[in-house]
Amino acid sequence: DTAVSQTPKYLVTQMGNDKSIKCEQNLGHDTMYWYKQDSKKFLKIMFSYNNKELIINETVPNRFSPKSPDKAHLNLHINSLELGDSAVYFCASSQEGIEQFFGPGTRLTVL
Amino acid sequence: QKEVEQNSGPLSVPEGAIASLNCTYSDRGSQSFFWYRQYSGKSPELIMSIYSNGDKEDGRFTAQLNKASQYVSLLIRDSQPSDSATYLCAVNNQGGKLIFGQGTELSVKP
Numbered sequence: 162d163t164a165v166s167q168t169p170k171y172l173v174t175q176m177g178n179d180k181s182i183k184c185e186q187n188l189g190h191d192t193m194y195w196y197k198q199d200s201k202k203f204l205k206i207m208f209s210y211n212n213k214e215l216i217i218n219e220t221v222p223n224r225f226s227p228k229s230p231d232k233a234h235l236n237l238h239i240n241s242l243e244l245g246d247s248a249v250y251f252c253a254s255s256q257e258g259i260e261q262f263f264g265p266g267t268r269l270t271v272l
Numbered sequence: 273q274k275e276v277e278q279n280s281g282p283l284s285v286p287e288g289a290i291a292s293l294n295c296t297y298s299d300r301g302s303q304s305f306f307w308y309r310q311y312s313g314k315s316p317e318l319i320m321s322i323y324s325n326g327d328k329e330d331g332r333f334t335a336q337l338n339k340a341s342q343y344v345s346l347l348i349r350d351s352q353p354s355d356s357a358t359y360l361c362a363v364n365n366q367g368g369k370l371i372f373g374q375g376t377e378l379s380v381k382p
Contacts, residue, residue, distance in 0.1 A: 203375075
């Protein structure tokens with residue numbers, strides 16, 4: 162059984178488009194996260210939700226908007242995509258903010 | 273100063289040797305420390321967590337934490353080619369964020 166899943170796995174799109182990435186966890190965790198891993202493999206947190214409430218909101222362009230419909234799901238919508246948004250986006254989850262478990266990632270390529 | 277620093281490597285060791293990976297952090301109030309392994313094209317996989325000073329062993333892996341020196345390390349005994357990956361040190365800072373180092377690439381040569 163997949164613990165943290167993301168869709169899609171790959172996303173190739175044109176500059177200026179709007180796209181969404183979805184994440185689901187079946188671990189019963191109360192906290193979910195979005196991370197961005199750039200081309201140099203540096204992994205940086207973007208957002209975190211605890212029981213549907215936004216608790217971490219890093220300095221990210223407001224073109225990025227997370228949404229958590231329930232504590233098992235966290236989506237990321239990106240408006241007006243730019244070349245610099247190309248990266249791998251990872252969803253993760255944890256219980257009470259301790260050990261975090263990552264999804265398989267979504268590789269976003271903006272052309 | 274970066275919040276979490278690692279030697280970027282690559283670190284190359286022969287099969288069967290001990291691989292030693294090091295990490296320093298800047299937030300003295302940090303309480304939770306983690307090592308993740310990431311194979312190329314895959315997601316980070318949690319391999320060790322450590323919360324108190326000293327050593328914690330799990331199979332071939334030993335994590336060491338020294339809060340006074342703000343230093344955490346990972347030893348891999350009897351290194352195998354399948355251990356070749358990037359190892360990410362992560363520290364939960366006082367703000368509740370998990371901060372990652374830039375990763376150390378390990379190559380185990382047969």
